[in-house]
Amino acid sequence: MSQLLPYLGVASLLLVVSALWARQLFLTRKSRIELIVSQKREPTSGSSASHRDHGERIFDLGDWDFVSRNAPSEIQEMFLRERAILAISWLRRTRARISLVMRAHVAAVGQIDDLHLATELKLALSYLVVLTLCDLLIVWIWLRGPVRTRKMVGRTLRTVAWLRGAFEQLMARVSAEI
């Protein structure tokens, strides 16, 4: 039976890749429809600058310093819980934006003649590493939850604040390209 494994593995690979492509075709069609709808709604929605402001507000340690000095413990807990939720939400959005950077890259290089296999592999690997780290951080914040100890909260928020700086650069690039 073990002699079957390589053949079944290859067959499964073909099946999975085909299924993923079919899913991509379906989602592309769906996102086109959503894009048309959102473009129609765009004039009534807020500007992109307000999104950036939200990011800065979420990770501002000044808020935590103020709450930890002046508010009772229930309010502190509530603040930490809300901030953890917002941090996760922000990280998810950032993750989506990193994917956009990569999608913009592959769309741009798709028609270029002198494509380098080694460079493309390195970029794909780097992209996967960043996504994995992003996911790990989401899980880390989620596991720590509303952050029971103040020290941990500080560390969490500081780490995420560092991350935000890096991702802001990415987002700036995405905004420039779109």
Next chain:
Amino acid sequence: MYVPPAASVFEQILWWMEIATEAFILLRSINARLYGKYLAFFIYLSAVLLIDLLRFCVLTLHPNVYAPLYWYTQFLHAGIGYAVILEIYRQTLNNSPGVARIARTFLWGVLAAVILKVTWNAVSGPVWSPGTTSAELERDLRTVQAILLAGIIALIAYYVVATGRNLKGIIFGYSAYIYASVVSLAFGALPGYGLRPGWRLVQPIAYLAALLIWGCTLWSYSPNPAAETESKIDRDYKLIAEQTRRALSRARSFFKMGGEL
């Protein structure tokens, strides 16, 4: 499909349906002027139709030589299948020269490795038996086709290459057939499985399904759509790759700093 002299009615019907559908698709392709657009694919289909007709004649006139003829022509059938793979590569990467270059390296690398392996197995094998050896050869050839198909589909998905209805149909139809072939031939090689009538039917049923997909998607000409928009960013590959690399490494460096806390 292998139709033994004492084949069931269902197997006979399946065979006739295959021949009829192949002929129908070929006639339609000439009518809709598709034959020249996907030449390698339709040459494959014509060859398969001719093989089927030859087998039918031999089964009717000389049934005792049908079995060896079947295995030799089946090997031919599997070999011609590479024309479909080449057609898919050619059509998919027509507008993406850079991706095409990566794909060509991958294609020739895999082909060279397989030819070496098959030759080595054939030379070092103790006994040559048309039945078992051809089935194993076909299984190996189909497996390589599955790897090549998976590779091209992965490239299409990764680089979001725009594909038309015709090409999607060719890829999905052939993938379904290759998937069923690899699984059935792998199980068929096991002792006790090959003789079961159920396994003999998997490949022809999958092939008929592929023919039906081709019949629907190749009804009229539907070329690959042109690239939707011209990106505003620079077309210099080195610049684009460098920008993306820098953006990603900046994000990574922040994760590293976070770890030192």
